[in-house]
Amino acid sequence: MTRLFHISDLHFGLEDRAALAWFEDCVRRERPDAVLITGDLTMRARSREFAAACDWIGALDVPVTVEVGNHDLPYFNPFERFFFPYRRIRGIERLVERELDLADVAVVPLKTTARAQWRLDWSKGWVTARALEKTLGAIDTQPPGTTILVTAHHPLVEAGTKGRALTRGGERALAELARRGVAAVLTGHVHDAFDLRKDTAAGPVRMIGAGTLSQRIRSTPPSFNDLIVDGAGIDVRVRNLDHVPTPAMQITDIPADAQPPRAPGEPVAPVAAVPPVDPPVH
Ligand SMILES: [Fe+2]
Ligand SMILES: [Fe+2]
Numbered sequence: 001m002t003r004l005f006h007i008s009d010l011h012f013g014l015e016d017r018a019a020l021a022w023f024e025d026c027v028r029r030e031r032p033d034a035v036l037i038t039g040d041l042t043m044r045a046r047s048r049e050f051a052a053a054c055d056w057i058g059a060l061d062v063p064v065t066v067e068v069g070n071h072d073l074p075y076f077n078p079f080e081r082f083f084f085p086y087r088r089i090r091g092i093e094r095l096v097e098r099e100l101d102l103a104d105v106a107v108v109p110l111k112t113t114a115r116a117q118w119r120l121d122w123s124k125g126w127v128t129a130r131a132l133e134k135t136l137g138a139i140d141t142q143p144p145g146t147t148i149l150v151t152a153h154h155p156l157v158e159a160g161t162k163g164r165a166l167t168r169g170g171e172r173a174l175a176e177l178a179r180r181g182v183a184a185v186l187t188g189h190v191h192d193a194f195d196l197r198k199d200t201a202a203g204p205v206r207m208i209g210a211g212t213l214s215q216r217i218r219s220t221p222p223s224f225n226d227l228i229v230d231g232a233g234i235d236v237r238v239r240n241l242d243h244v245p246t247p248a249m250q251i252t253d254i255p256a257d258a259q260p261p262r263a264p265g266e267p268v269a270p271v272a273a274v275p276p277v278d279p280p281v282h
Contacts, residue, residue, distance in 0.1 A: 001228060001229070001230045002033045002034075002102050002103060002104070002105045002147075002228070002229040002230075003030075003032045003033050003226070003227065003228050003229075004032055004033060004034050004035070004036055004105075004107075004149075004227040004229065005023075005026070005027065005032045005034075005035045005036070005224055005225070005226060005227070006035075006036045006038065006186050006208070006210045006224060006225040006226075006227055007023065007035065007036070007037055007038075007210055007213055007224040007225075008037065008038040008039060008040065008069075008153075008187070008188025008189070008209075008210040008211070008212060008213075009038075009039070009040040009069070009188045009189065009191055009210075009211070009212035009213070009214055009216065010037070010040065010041050010042075010053060010056075010212075010213050010214055011040055011041075011042060011043050011071065011212065011214035011215075011216055012041060012042045012043065012049040012050070012052045012053040012056070013042055013043030013044060013046065013048075013049040013052075014043050014214050014215045014216055015052075015213065015214050015215070016212075016213055016214055016215050016222045018241065019213045019214075019222035019241060020056065020213055022241055023213060023224055024056075024059070024060070026224075026239070027060055027061070027062060028061070031062060032062060032226075033062070033063070033102050034062060034063040034064065034065065034100055034102060034107070035060055035062055035063070035064045035065075036064075036065050036100075036107060036149075036151050036186060037057065037064065037065065037066045037067065038067045038069075038151055038152065038153055038186055038187050038188035038189075038210060039066075039067040039068055039069025039070075039071075039072065039113070039152075039153030039188050039189065040069030040070065040071040040072060040153065040188060040189065041053040041057075041066070041069065041071075041072050042071055042072055043071060044071065045071065045072050045073055050072075053092075054092045057092050057095065058092060063100060063102075064092075064095050065095060065097075065098055065099075065100050065107055065109065065151060066092060066095045066096045066097070067096075067097060067109060067111075067112075067151050067152060067153045067188075068096060068097065068111070068113050068153065069113060069153040069188065069189065070113050070123040070124075070125075070153065070154075070189070071123075072113070073113060097109040097111060099138055104145065104146060104147060104231075105146065105147045105148075105149065105229050106138075106139075106142050106146050106147070106148050106149070107149050107150075107151055108135055108138045108139055108142075108148060108149070108150050108151070109135065109138075109150070109151050109152070110127065110131060110132070110135040110150050110151065110152040110173065110177075110185075111127075111128075111131040111134075111135075111152070112125035112126060112127055112131070112152045112153050112154040112156075112167055112170075112187075113125070113126075113153055113154075123259055124154065124166060124167065124168070124259075125152075125153065125154025125155075125156070125166060125167030125168065125170060125189070126167065126168040126169060127152075127156070127167060127168065127169035127170055127172075127173040128169065129169075132169065132172075132173050132176060135150065135173075135177075136176055136180065139177075139180050139182065140180070147183045147229055147231065147232055147234075148180070148181070148182045148183055149182070149183055149184050149185075149186055149229070150177055150182050150184075150185045150186065151185075151186045151187075152185060152186070152187050153187060153188055153189050154166065154167045154170070154187060154189045154258075155167065155170075155185075155187045155189060155190060155207060155209060155254045155258065156170035156171070156173055156174040156177075156185060156187070156207070157170050157171050157174055157198060157207075157254075158253070158254040158255065158256050158258065166254065166256070166258050171200070174198065174200050174205055174207075175200035175201045175202045176202070177205055178200045178202040178203045178204065178205035179202035179203070182205060183206065183229070183232055183234060184205075184206040184207065184208045184234055185205065185206070185207050185208070186208050186209075186210070186225075187207065187208075187209050187210075188209065188210050188212075189209075189258060190209060190218065190251075190254055190255065190258040191211060191212040191214075191216060191217060191218040192209070192211050192218050192219055192220050192249075192250075192251045193209055193210055193211040193220065193223055193225060193238045193249050193250050193251070194207070194208070194209040194250050194251045194252070194253075194254060195207075195208050195209075195236050195250055196208075196252075196254075206234070207254075208225065208227070208234070208236055209251075209254070210223070210224060210225045211223040211224070211225075211238070211240075211249070219251065220240070220244065220248075220249050220251075221240045221241065221242040221244060221249075222240060222241065223238050223239060223240035223244075223249055224238075224239055224240075225237070225238055225239075226238075226239050238250060
């Protein structure tokens with residue numbers, strides 16, 4: 001049996017101090033086998049926000065994996081965004097997009113952030129062919145019988161059929177993960193928790209989302225997911241300081257437009273016609 005704490009969207013710069021302190025305390029007392037963080041560590045990828053995030057993450061005294069979110073790419077410095085997108089994350093570089101092998105459970109990262117896209121809103125997800133290939137390659141090396149969890153920032157598909165695709169290439173990626181028998185895809189970005197079973201061309205696959213530990217709440221209070229993995233079974237409990245029961249914390253659909261609302265005065269996403277790049281997979 002493996003116990004994992006899944007957190008997301010810490011958004012240092014607009015973090016919820018009480019929620020973070022409570023989570024730290026839960027980790028200290030309950031000692032999960034690992035903490036999985038599915039992106040958006042910061043608000044605007046500012047150096048001071050990363051420094052605070054890295055200090056906080058570094059103090060968690062259990063194994064940690066970190067995905068990069070759309071808020072973690074340099075926003076005000078286009079040069080840095082394109083050429084050194086992860087420079088400010090150096091303090092925890094060894095934790096970023098790394099694979100974690102626990103007893104009978106493998107956590108495999110899938111990159112869904114992009115430095116630029118052929119559309120106006122770069123905050124949406126994009127699974128490039130290269131990123132998917134890397135993830136599938138890592139899955140294929142796992143011994144038979146391993147329960148495989150994939151971690152990414154953006155949900156790969158939204159639940160409704162209206163609206164544009166949330167994550168470019170997400171549907172295809174989800175089908176490939178289903179084909180390989182992945183037990184669940186763990187994500188963040190929408191700031192509300194969910195636990196859905198999605199049908200794909202290759203069969204069903206489970207999608208589990210964590211809420212936020214920031215002040216940028218959407219429809220539920222700050223929370224984290226407490227996962228118990230036992231064989232292929234995964235039990236999910238959404239824990240929150242307000243003691244709201246798990247089913248009431250879980251949204252049943254991922255919104256077609258899953259962009260969390262902007263904070264007052266926050267700039268809109270940069271708009272520019274640039275060729276899409278297939279960023280190196282770190
Ligand atoms: Fe977020
Ligand atoms: Fe995000």
